[in-house]
Amino acid sequence: METTNLFRLDGRIALVTGGSRGIGKMIAAGFIAQGAKVYISSRKPAACAEAAVELGPNCIALPQDVSTVAGCQALAAQIAALEPRLDILVNNAGAAWGAPFEAFPESGWDKVMDLNVKSPFFLTQALHDLLKASGRREQPAKVINITSIDGIRLNPQETYSYHASKSALIYLTRRMAARLVRDAINVTSIAPGAFASEMNRVARDHGDAVAKLIPARRIGVDEDMAGAAIYLASRAGDYVIGETITVDGGVAHANTGSGFSE
Template identity: 40%
Template sequence: MTAVADLFNLKGQTALITGGSSGLGLQIAEALGTQGARVVISARKADVLESAQAHLAGLDVDASWIAADNAREDHVERLANDAMERLGKIDILVNNAGATWGAATADHPLSAWDKVMNLNVRAIFLLTQQIGRLSMIPNRYGRVINVASIAGLKGNGPTSQPTIAYNTSKGAVVNFTRALAGEWGKYGITVNALAPGFFPSKMTRGMIEKVGIEKLAERAPLQRIGDDDDLKGAALLFASDAGKHITGQILAVDGGVTAV
């Protein structure tokens, strides 16, 4: 029997986290890194990545960074190859990078639709495919964690900002997770998704300023929004041996919003 603490230990494991320079991605990097994983974080801007690396180093996390724009196929391929060269293998892939766009469906620009779909869906497929080919399938081991959203589990209310492309893209991530779990289970790879509710981030800053945290918190049974620690335990469960018999699942971390 394995000790419970050992089930969550990631010593000797490696992780690649997209969108890892801030927000939810950085929070996940903290969780995996402080449990012993060697971490590579990725985002578009080098200066922000450098700051995030320094923050992680302050937590004694072995972290490095690779700048890449996951909306570009050549960048995705380079990211996968560079991460493999740096780490030797990728045990844990966290697909967190994403974008949103608020607009009424009747007025939604096609260019904005394509931007959201390219980063939130196409890029996840491309990077997961690359990491599967290069590391997880040959090694017959892997943990894929997709960051979806409760927006992929439901529609928006009549008073909410319309985000048709974002909701659609996150719904695609939900079923991408289930489909890939069914296909890659035979290789010893688990594929799960986190579906966060409202968390403070660069993506949600405008909504917080417009509506206010108190009003947003009122929507949740727990009467609060997510904080800087609320995604860590769920991410660690999916990344570690504590979750080795869990695959194809979508875990809402939302204060109970989707329960009512």
Template identity: 50%
Template sequence: MDISGLFSVKGRVALVTGGSAGIGRMIATGLGAAGARVYICARNAEKVASAAASIPGDVIGLAGDVSTLEGIGKLVGEITAREAALHILVNNAGTLSDAPLDSFSEDQWDDVLELNLKTPFFLLQKLLPLLRAGGTAERPSAVINIGSVGALKIGPREVYSYQASKGAIHWLTKSLAKRLASENVTVNAIAPGFFESEMTVITDDAMRRMVESAVPRGRTGTPEDVAGAAIYLASRAGAYVTGSVIAVEGGLSI
């Protein structure tokens, strides 16, 4: 067996939503370093441009809001104008809302379900022609949905719509994987544990000790941890993996 290209994503074309910060930026950085052409999108145009300029490799920033069908249509139009095929779609942009049960509002459901659940579905739907064009039996196109450890184990925060949206995206991953397997498109989810980001901030040493002591591996996640899982799923090594939820959480859900 020649394993020299087994984990390669060189020359592949990727889109990472929410690629200007946090986990999306970690994955975009890994894919870029591994030789993929990476499109990143997020709402704040300045941050997208500065992330695209500072991440090494072939990284292109596209500003836009993927929480609406209109925003999705605009992004898909921009990618379609530039590329004949897409090999890797990372549905990463997400949001979280927490409030006590008694005051949890309808808006806190709608915003979270729109972005965390409906957006990955419609972005995949609209990008299907490009994903189909990019996949072969040997090298399928790879859709990677970012789920959460919050859907594997209930944590301390009151994030009802978030947990439900992430449980649903894990399950949606499976139904789409079954539907698209014969069309050379794999669909998997990564369920991250605690990665420091704009969404997940460690405010002081006491909180750091508390977080780290809850994780069997004794630390928070690093860019290499989550980028490694994405590169695996997007490479030839991951071609036979579909419908899986890969927990990258240092054992937090055990």
């Protein structure tokens, strides 16, 4: 059995949405380090271009707002004009919204549900032909949805649409996996916990305090996220289908309930 290249991505073509910062950028950097050519997309062209320069010549910026179906289709058309296939799609672009129950606005519901649930589905749909062009039984194409441990367990914040959207995306991952496996496309998800990012400013700005509430006693770092994504994207993860992997230092599944491990 050949094991030396289990985690390599040489010659693979990937697209990471929300790839200019945070978790998306961590994943893009990990893929590039394993030999992949990575397109990153975000709605801010300058930030996207800056990140691509930082990540090196195997990273290409494709700015696009994927919060609408039209935006998803436009991004798919951009990729199709550049590549004959797509080996790996990471649906990472997302949004959060917090507000008290009594005042939670429709705009905060629709924005989050559209970007976190609707967009991953319709972007994957728009890229279906390119993913099928890559997928083979001996080397399936990969779709990795970035969900959240907030789709598995509650946090203390009143983030109603975010909780609902991430739970929905975890189950949508399973439904999409059941269909797309017929085309040699494996669909999985990663549910991150506390990683320092613009979306998770508490972990970014108060990492030491947050770490005390995590069984592993630290917040996540770039290698933790990159490692999980590389596993699912590479030969090592070829037999993983429909699964959600939590990457959270034990918060969702190894917590005593007090917020501290024994």
